Amino acid sequence: MTYPTKALAPLMLEDYRKVMVDRRGEEELFSSDQIVECMKKVTAVDLRQTVQVDEDLQIRAYYAGHVIGAAMFYAKVGDAEMVYTGDYNMTPDRHLGAAQIDRLRLDLLITESTYATTIRDSRxxxxxxxxxxxxxxxxxxxxxxxxxxxxxxxxxxxxxxxxxxxxxxxxxxxxxxxxxxxxxxxxxxxxxxxxxxxxxxxxxxxxxxxxxxxxxxxxxxxxxxxxxxxxxxxxxxxxxxxxxxxxxxxxxxxxxxxxxxxxxxxxxxxxxxxxxxxxxxxxxxxxxxxxxxxxxLAFSPHTDSKGIMDLVNFLAPKHVILVHGEKHKMASLKEKIHSEFGIQCYDPANNETICISSTHYVNAEASDTFIRSCLSPNFTFQKCSSADACNSTTIGKSLMRMVQVEDERVSEGVFVVEKGKKPKIVHKDELLLMLEEQKHDTMNGTF
CATH class of the missing domain: 3.40.50.10890 (Rossmann fold)
Structure with a gap:
């Protein structure tokens, strides 16, 4: 959590405990001592500070507006990248600024949808x-x-x-x-x-x-x-x-x-x-x-429907999950996101599991043959007599006939992953040789 949240959380938790237990007489879910012990385990982060939690997980906090200390969190695990917004506000008010986030390459955006269908008038x-x-x-x-x-x-x-x-x-x-x-x-x-x-x-x-x-x-x-x-x-x-x-x-x-x-x-x-x-x-x-x-009066610190759409459009994730909203309004926003941006959107119920596919990036070597094929030009020539088409030079009244040259090289390689070896991109002709060698080795092993 952020430093302001770490400072305010004990006050909020203790106030909740007093209301629920001392005033309403309900069962105590946690004690004052447990709040203190809990906060000792908190690691506070600055905005835009990248934190390497472990070998695989990386997180970063972004300013969310909403209330002081609120943050959106970016998380990266391996090649999978996502943002969980929590509560946020896309428009500034008198005491807080608007949410701020980098343009990221996301597999998934999880966004609140409190005001999924509401567009507020001017402040x-x-x-x-x-x-x-x-x-x-x-x-x-x-x-x-x-x-x-x-x-x-x-x-x-x-x-x-x-x-x-x-x-x-x-x-x-x-x-x-x-x-x-x-x-x-x-x-x-x-x-x-x-x-x-x-x-x-x-x-x-x-x-x-x-x-x-x-x-x-x-x-x-x-x-x-x-x-x-x-x-x-x-x-x-x-x-x-x-x-x-x-x-x-x-x-x-x-x-x-x-x-x-x-x-x-x-x-x-x-x-x-x-x-x-x-x-x-x-x-x-x-x-x-x-x-x-x-x-x-609409003085809520939550973003409205336009703000949600603006964030989705800015981040352009591959998938969107809507949370923290009313079911029928979330369904309407879900359809709007899909129809306007072509992004797969979900509005799961509580305890429902959603499986999202992610993009995986792999570092691979390239064979010398494949690299040479990339360097080989593939020129195409086109004669033209039009000055407009080829930007020909007119000398006096005569038109110089020009040749338009284009390099349309396309390199086709095959991504190969062999057990115990580093991934490699090879030329298609190399693949045939590799397959022949494997077939020969297999035949030798049977005798």
Whole structure:
């Protein structure tokens, strides 16, 4: 993994453990001590650093955008080459750049397909819509809940709101829920080299992650009077603090819940996005009367359909496997990739095995006879009287008749692999001699 991921992973894993065990009471899959021991085994890599893992395996990380530290990984085993993208974003945003990768010769590309059929509108239009909805809510005295994950979208939207608050001279408080988001933001302040070019260019004057208008939120403030904006995790309202706040704020028509990213089916966020019903079942025994406004905005850090197609077109792999998507949308993208690029594409189900053939390159010697045949010219001559056809020279009014000469040499060799010997390319006439010798040796061996 990359150095930022190595720094942030223990925080993310410990937060997950606390949510699942301490808050939900579920079985502990791993302990805090096991997280520490796990991280001791991690080897961090720099971007574009080629790492020879063993005699056969070579890997290299490429910048993926998405969240700080995210990387696509190139892997080469023998002659087989592939890229596994993980989550990535092909367009830059306010705090991160776009994914960057070399043009590689790939047998296989494994790409995420979260937004397999979605093409997003311009970032600026989405930002205007978001700011308009938030400003309208707080101007009327309402509270805005932004369920978001601690890494990425919280920082992206905070930068956007911070700039807007300064321009509009708004005094309404913006809050981070205590815990992971604040810890993660501290790392963002230190990892400027992984951020967008604009943030790097202005770093000497101002750290974009020093949010002047953002404060820490305490649980006791949930029902405090007055407008505010709150970033709370997790992003899909699947539990945790965002669900706790949602239960309290969803019953008021003055309040707003804005969902900035993708929500998995079955989560409260997904139910709000797909149904927008007046009542939502939180569990088998709890139903909540949703009266607040609900806005869905496409601020997801995943690339859209156009980004996926652009990457496939750029890398031009021999095969593509789609993962991390919805089945019917993946099937549509699969057909599009095959029809537009002629590339074999797969969308396997979980636990399904796919076998991909790869190209094998072999170092081979060439026989002297084959090399001489390559050096022998094969001229063809063509008489022409047209100045246009042969670029003839006209002297006065007379046309010099010219001869066009082309070398159409084609060397035909035979690739021979004999047991215990190095592979070799021989001339076809040599092969007949070799076969005769083998036949003679075989006959001698039978007497």
């Amino acid at each position: 600026y239009a989405r930002e205007r819509e978001f700011l308009k909805a938030v400003h309208k809510c707080v101007s009327c005295g309402g509270k805005v809940l932004i369920p978001t994950f601690a890494l990425g979208r919280a920082q992206e939207l905070c930068i956007l709101l911070e700039d807007y608050w300064e321009r509009m001279n708004l005094q309404v408080p913006i809050y981070f829920s205590a815990g992971l988001t604040i810890q993660a933001n501290a790392y963002y302040k230190m990892l400027i080299s992984w951020t967008s070019q604009k943030i790097k260019d202005t770093y000497s004057k101002h750290n974009a992650f020093d949010f002047k208008n953002v404060q820490k939120f305490e649980r006791s403030m949930i029902n405090a009077p007055g407008p505010c904006v709150l970033f709370a995790t997790p992003g899909m309202i699947s539990g945790g603090f965002s669900l706790e706040v949602f239960k309290q704020w969803a019953v008021s028509e003055n309040n707003l819940v804005t969902l900035p990213g993708y929500c998995v089916a079955g989560t409260i966020g997904h139910k709000l996005m797909s149904d927008k019903r007046a009542k939502v079942d939180l569990d088998a025994n709890t139903r909540i009367d949703v009266r607040c406004q609900v806005h869905q």
